[in-house]
Every structure is written in structure tokens, then in C-alpha cells.
Amino acid sequence: MSSPCSAMAYHHDSRQIFVGQDNGAIMEFHISEDFNKMNFVKTYPAHQNRVSAITFCLASEWVISTGHDKCISWMCTRSGSMLGRHYFTSWASCLQYDHETRHAFIGDYSGQITLLKLEQNTCSVITTLKGHEGSITSLWWDPVQRLLFSGASDHSIIMWDIGGRKGRTLLLQGHHDKVQAICYIQLTRQLVSCSADGGIAVWNMDISREEAPQWLESDSCQKCEQPFFWNIKQMWDTKTLGLRQHHCRKCGQAVCGKCSTKRSSYPIMGFEFQVRVCDSCFESIKDEDRTSLATFHEGKHNISHMSMDISRGLMVTCGSDRIVKIWDMTPVVGCSLATGFSSR
Template sequence: MNSTPDDQTQPSKRQRADDGQAITLYAPPEENVDQNVDAGLRTSSLADPTMKLSGHKGSVYCIAYDPQGDLLCSGSFDTTCLLWKAGGNCENVAVLSGHKNAILDCRFTNDSEKVIAASADNNLGVFDVATGERLKRFMGHSSIVNAVDVSSEASPALAVSASDDCTVKLWDARVRGETGSLEDEYQITAVAYSNDGNSVYSLSINPKGTHILSNSMDGTIRSWDIRPFIEDNKKRHHKTFVGGTHNSEKGLLNCSWNSDGTMVTGGSADRIVHIWDELSAEELYVLPGHAGCVNSVVFHPKENVVASASSDKSIYVGELS
């Protein structure tokens, strides 16, 4: 399991050249430039501006930072989750095993003490971060569990999951079995707790709890107003972010906000991470470098860093300058 500097690329903010073409985020470093000269301009605790994390034996479908930003968790087709230090050389610190099929989603509880993983084996696993031990299984879904989320402010024992069995189930690690179930006509591919820990919504909710973000197979990421009272209840659609793509694989590509809700990002089948300004919907950064579909992208909760997971079995962690 390796975490190494990506010598091929160095990050720089997307800018417009004179001919209108975009300059990519992972641009090759200039020749004869002493990399230590700009050490004082570094914007994160990473040992290098861009790090490549290798260790999974299959496609990496999900990644998540713990609320403090100390650890990064990745989940893979290889049925394991790997825990990495979020700073320095991003060393691998634990392997979370026990599932019998691919890990499709993962979340840290809000106290950073546990990881909950959603798997194609129809179950969810609750793992101890300190020991790597599986503490509990949430069993009740009858098909693939596509997504999991946790309460950000209420008890760290609470979780919610979405499944191909057309249900959303509520869980409390302090009791046995599910505590509630919501049914739908179709498979449910995403789920999220609202900030108050009560309402359950699909997709990714912004830090203020006013909008959700969706990543659609029509090739767009969209934000939606979920406040209870707006002038025109029929006009919930807020903004559209264009640039990402989907392909015939129809993978479950995630989307997310940064910590203050000023930027959004999401997975894309074109092997590139796209990051947009939330206010203007302008694409700010592009991050080429992956050799496979980008399945998951998340922002660090405290630093100007983004992490991306790909079907090429690797994870990139890099500064946004």
C-alpha cells in the first residue's frame, strides 16, 4: 500500500489562456524550478502538493474524510476499506475487512470513532477506527446497499442507508435491527441526513442545509432548493453545473460540496475531476491524471484539498491553489 508524490503533475488553479483554452489543474511542473522554493506557499499539510495513494486491488468507489480531517477512508470493489492519514505522506494505517462484496459507500460517524460501510453484499458494516475491528452489522436490506450517511449533529449511533430493494432504512447502533424503513417504487441510489439529524433526503446537502446536489446520468450536476417555503414551489431547480460526463457503465458517481458551500464537485466518466464555483456555476478546476472513471470526489473539511477515487484502483489527494 503506497502513498507517493505524483511527479507527473502539480496543481495550479484553472485559468484562461489568451486563446480561451483552459489550463488544467495538474499541469506538468516547469523545468529547472526548485520545488522547495514555493514551500512557503503551500496550502495544506500534505507532504507534496499532489499525492497518489495505491493499495486497493479493485476499483475504488467511495472516499470520505473524518470530520476532523485527520483520516481518509476509501472503499473498493476488493471488498475492503482502507484508512489513510489525511496529511503528511498519507500512510495507510488500517484495513477494514469483513464484507463479502464490493464497498459502494462509506462514512465516518460524527465523532470520528467509527466507519460505516455500505456493500453489495446487502449489509452495512460498522468498524472501529482505532482497532480496525468490525463491531456490528446492519442487516435488513434484501439487495445491494448503494449508499449510507450519518447524522452530522445528533447521536453518532444514527445512520441511514439506500438500497436496490427500493427502501431507505434507518439504523441506531445502540439497538438491534432497523429503526425505520421508507419504501419507494424504484431502486434508491443515494441518501443523506439533513443537518438537524431528522429529515432524510437523497443526494448531497450543502453545509447550510438549504440545497441539495445531484449528479445525473444526463451529464449534469444540479443544485435544488429544499427550503420549506420558497416563492414558487415548482421552481426548486437552482443551478446546473456542466462539464462532467457519464458513460454506458452507468456507475453511481457521487457529488459533494466544500466545507463552506462555495464550490461543488462530482465524479465523471471522462477520467477528470471537475470543480465548479457554486455562485457563478463556472468551472474553476479540472484534474486530469486518473486512468479510469472518477467515481467519488470529496473536499477536505478544513484544508484546501480535494481527494478523488477512480476505477483505476488509485486515489489522488491534491491541493487546490
């Protein structure tokens, strides 16, 4: 390798491996049947800067990649030639691809996700998804339920209902650091997420959850009607000092600190930690509503990448500490014939 490796994609059936590098090139290798030899095939001039993500589509013979040159590129593996490029306003950080519909999902450092329809030599923007307050660090596409999951540096995960065209449907907050890897297990309706501080969360998605409300805008507290500090007119008329604005995470109303003195977890809305709620919403939350809908585990190393072998219930994590760990996940994600897992 002429440059440090930054991304990799392996296609098991064809035994092709694609390695992205810091200099923007992608090198293709073919692995021998006995897995004892890697034969170099060709180099693709994919990007002008670090390759951040790669995927390979055998049906169309495309290698698709994103990079820190703010673009997605797709190239023909037969000829090695560039088919198309599309540029973004920020570094493209992660990629998912639907092979059947040729839809690509690209997360970037601005916190935006772009949905593209790729054609042979062109592409069209279908929509952009905005909901994160930090850069997109991980994506997972489930083609069966047509759900997209995104993890970000704002410590949160969002589930987007792409098939139902509903946009953001769930906000999940259970990590203390940026979410760097996610995997949705369609068979058991569980989401596994890993963060930079080593936190591993297994979310139960096989229940009816509530969507977190959009935050409402108001010039005064929607409970006591006291003006916020930018509401000069009402402050003058009422001869009162303006208050700082907060938002109740359960109802979304704009409230002052005096009307939102309580904190509570509310797992059915994705809040596994205690968050600010208005006093009336706090009274409406029962003890059973605070029961966690996720399990949390300590990875004890910085997790930058994760891969699941769903058929065996195994998970591999690696991090900036140069440690690779293999986890038996069957105790937390099931190990019966019904779920498709077999005990080792």
C-alpha cells in the same frame, strides 16, 4: 488523471480534495485560497480496484476509503503510508465515518452493513446490520441522534438506531427504483432521498412512526389455517391443495391469498405505496392513517449523486445523463430563522 475518477471527498476547512480512481489510487490536491488553482500533493495506493467512497478525518489525519477490491483502507496523510485494511465478502459500495468515536459504517453489494472500530493499525468488527434485500447504494450518519440511514437497490430506506442499540427501527418505502443518495437534515427532522429514476422524496421524521414487523414463519395460514404448499403432511391429512404464502405488511403474519385480498398504504409504518395487508388489518386502517408523511418530487433525470447545502436549503444532483441540477429546497424543507435557513 491516469484513470477515470470514481469518488471524491472535499474538506472545506483545510481545502484538501481527495479523488478516487478506477485503478484504485487516490490523488490528493490542495486548493489555493482564491480557489483558482489545484496543487497536486501525493498519490495513495489505496485499492486494487475502483474506489467507491472516500472520507477525510482532519483530527487523526486519516484518509479512509472503500473499493471494489472488497476492502476498507485507512492511510496517513502525513506520510502517505497505509495504516490498515479490512476485507469483506462483497464489493464495498459506500462509507460513513464517525470522527469522534472512529466508527466506520460500510455498505456492500451483498446488502450488509458492517460497523468497524478503526484503530491506528488495526480494527475490530462491532456488528453487522442485515435488513436490505439488495445491495447498499447509500449511507448517511447523523452523529447527533446517532442514527444511520441506508438506501439500497431494493428501493427501500432503513433507519438504524445505533445509539439506542435497537438495530432496524424503521423501513421506508416510497421509491420505484434504487435509492442512490440520502441526506438527513437533523435541524428539521427531515430525510431527503433520491432514486435512479429521478424520484426525490422528503420524509417527515419528526413524528412517532411504527416499526414494520418481522415476517412470521408458519406452515399454514395464520388466519384460516389452510396449509401452504410445502406442508405435505397437513395437505395429506386434510385432503386439500397447499396454498401460496404471503405476509401482511402491518402485522407480519403469514397468510394465504384469500385472507389478504386487500391493499393499502400505511405511511406511519413507512409504506407510502399500497402493500398487501390481511383483511382484518385492512379493516383497522382508518382513512386518516393513509395520509402521506412524505412529499414526492420529480427530478427528471437519473440521480446518481446528491449533496445538500443545509444552511441555504440548496441541493445539487448529478446523474449518468451528464446533467447537474441545483435545486432550491426551501419550499419543502423550510426557510425560517427557526430552522436555520435564510431566504435567498
